Amino acid sequence: MEGLAVGFDGRAIQRDLSFDLQPSERMALTGPSGSGKSTTLRSIAMLDAPIEGSVTLDGQAPSALGYPQWRRRVLYVAQRASFFGGAVLDELARPFRFATASAEFSERAAVEALTVLGLEGKRDALVAELSEGERQRVALVRAVLLDPDVLLLDEPTSALDRASAERVEAWLREARASILLVTHDDLQRERFCTKALALDAADA
Amino acid sequence: MPDAGALPIDAWHLALSAGFVLAAGAVSLALRLGLEQKLLVASLRTVAQLLLVGYVLGWVFTLDSPWLVLGLLSIMIAAAARAAVRRSSRTYAGAQTGAFAVLAVTGLVTTVGATQLVIGVEPWWRPQYIVPLLGMVLGNGLTGMSLCLDELTRSLDEGRAKVESDLALGATRWEAARGPLREAIRRGMIPILNSMMVVGIVSLPGMMTGQILQGADPSAAVRYQIVIMFMLAGATAFGCMLLALWSYSRLFDDAHRLRVDRIRKVS
Numbered sequence: 282m283e284g285l286a287v288g289f290d291g292r293a294i295q296r297d298l299s300f301d302l303q304p305s306e307r308m309a310l311t312g313p314s315g316s317g318k319s320t321t322l323r324s325i326a327m328l329d330a331p332i333e334g335s336v337t338l339d340g341q342a343p344s345a346l347g348y349p350q351w352r353r354r355v356l357y358v359a360q361r362a363s364f365f366g367g368a369v370l371d372e373l374a375r376p377f378r379f380a381t382a383s384a385e386f387s388e389r390a391a392v393e394a395l396t397v398l399g400l401e402g403k404r405d406a407l408v409a410e411l412s413e414g415e416r417q418r419v420a421l422v423r424a425v426l427l428d429p430d431v432l433l434l435d436e437p438t439s440a441l442d443r444a445s446a447e448r449v450e451a452w453l454r455e456a457r458a459s460i461l462l463v464t465h466d467d468l469q470r471e472r473f474c475t476k477a478l479a480l481d482a483a484d485a
Numbered sequence: 486m487p488d489a490g491a492l493p494i495d496a497w498h499l500a501l502s503a504g505f506v507l508a509a510g511a512v513s514l515a516l517r518l519g520l521e522q523k524l525l526v527a528s529l530r531t532v533a534q535l536l537l538v539g540y541v542l543g544w545v546f547t548l549d550s551p552w553l554v555l556g557l558l559s560i561m562i563a564a565a566a567r568a569a570v571r572r573s574s575r576t577y578a579g580a581q582t583g584a585f586a587v588l589a590v591t592g593l594v595t596t597v598g599a600t601q602l603v604i605g606v607e608p609w610w611r612p613q614y615i616v617p618l619l620g621m622v623l624g625n626g627l628t629g630m631s632l633c634l635d636e637l638t639r640s641l642d643e644g645r646a647k648v649e650s651d652l653a654l655g656a657t658r659w660e661a662a663r664g665p666l667r668e669a670i671r672r673g674m675i676p677i678l679n680s681m682m683v684v685g686i687v688s689l690p691g692m693m694t695g696q697i698l699q700g701a702d703p704s705a706a707v708r709y710q711i712v713i714m715f716m717l718a719g720a721t722a723f724g725c726m727l728l729a730l731w732s733y734s735r736l737f738d739d740a741h742r743l744r745v746d747r748i749r750k751v752s
Contacts, residue, residue, distance in 0.1 A: 326653055349658075352652060364650075
């Protein structure tokens with residue numbers, strides 16, 4: 282990522298962000314509220330348009346890769362994930378219907394991941410009936426099953442207790458993807474991330 | 486149509502009919518419903534608009550010029566497009582242009598199609614047929630299209646997180662928009678489908694009522710009405726679909742992003 286500036290309506294919140302992320306690196310993105318952490322993740326995922334600068338994956342720009350394909354490979358997970366009123370397994374299978382999915386949905390892989398995260402009994406439960414913390418984990422499973430190269434995670438364990446958060450971290454370490462993680466938890470940054478980028482308060 | 490004609494109404498009797506509205510206004514005052522002012526404005530508008538349109542139609546019928554008819558049709562389409570967009574609780578830049586183009590295409594295709602292929606009117610622009618028929622198509626079309634627009638912009642605005650969740654998981658803009666588009670088109674079609682279900686049972690449509698009052702054979706009036714219901718259904722369906730697609734093209738960009746920043750609320 283080179284010289285990225287992110288913000289809204291053409292006004293930059295952050296300028297000149299530059300970093301690169303190697304395979305299996307996990308980088309923490311920290312900073313005060315309003316410093317543009319979420320906007321940075323959304324801009325990298327091309328859900329918001331970066332104001333300037335460029336982002337590439339193995340040298341390829343989003344436009345070259347195709348935006349939907351870019352997002353499948355550089356996958357953003359919002360802090361409060363959205364679902365579509367289905368049961369857990371249906372929600373996990375849903376993105377595999379998109380044209381960009383690189384594989385068939387594997388129920389076995391899905392159940393395996395749910396089991397590791399302590400959700401084995403929830404495979405047929407409606408997502409709407411799960412707790413906030415359970416939904417966060419289902420959203421992470423949904424993302425990881427798509428086998429992205431980079432995961433952009435916005436406070437992925439904010440609704441989890443320490444033990445569950447560590448379980449998630451251990452599972453994410455096994456995933457192929459490099460990770461860019463917004464976190465307010467210094468302990469999580471220290472135990473899980475291999476490097477960190479601190480954003481300053483928003484540019485005036 | 487036999488030209489027996491309905492019994493004429495003179496000015497005095499017309500004024501007498503205002504008694505219905507005055508009575509409603511008195512009830513509103515007595516019960517403090519606060520409706521009397523709206524009722525007054527609505528009544529005055531009804532009188533003014535209908536008298537005006539009566540003069541304009543009389544003038545257009547006498548002058549018998551295709552250009553004049555075309556001009557009148559354009560004004561009707563523009564007014565309908567404006568109303569369709571204004572009734573929606575949210576809009577975006579370009580909605581009105583889209584609604585105008587869609588109403589022009591669906592309105593003219595169905596109206597001219599019906600007058601030419603079904604009724605066989607000569608010449609095609611004969612205002613006695615095309616003006617009231619287009620009026621009905623536009624009236625129904627704008628109701629459906631405003632519901633469709635309202636539902637689509639509302640679900641994209643309020644349901645932004647869902648749409649962006651799909652996009653973030655690799656959906657194309659089309660895959661992410663399909664659900665909201667389908668719902669919006671269904672919503673726009675509900676009124677016309679409902680009225681097709683009950684037509685003739687609960688109410689007699691205005692045009693059929695008019696023909697029967699004019700002394701027409703009810704079975705001839707019914708045939709006209711069937712043609713009209715089919716026209717309305719077709720025009721509304723295509724109107725909603727085209728407007729939904731147009732809105733889709735404006736509210737998603739080439740980077741497969743949802744542009745809620747282009748949606749604004751109408752107060």
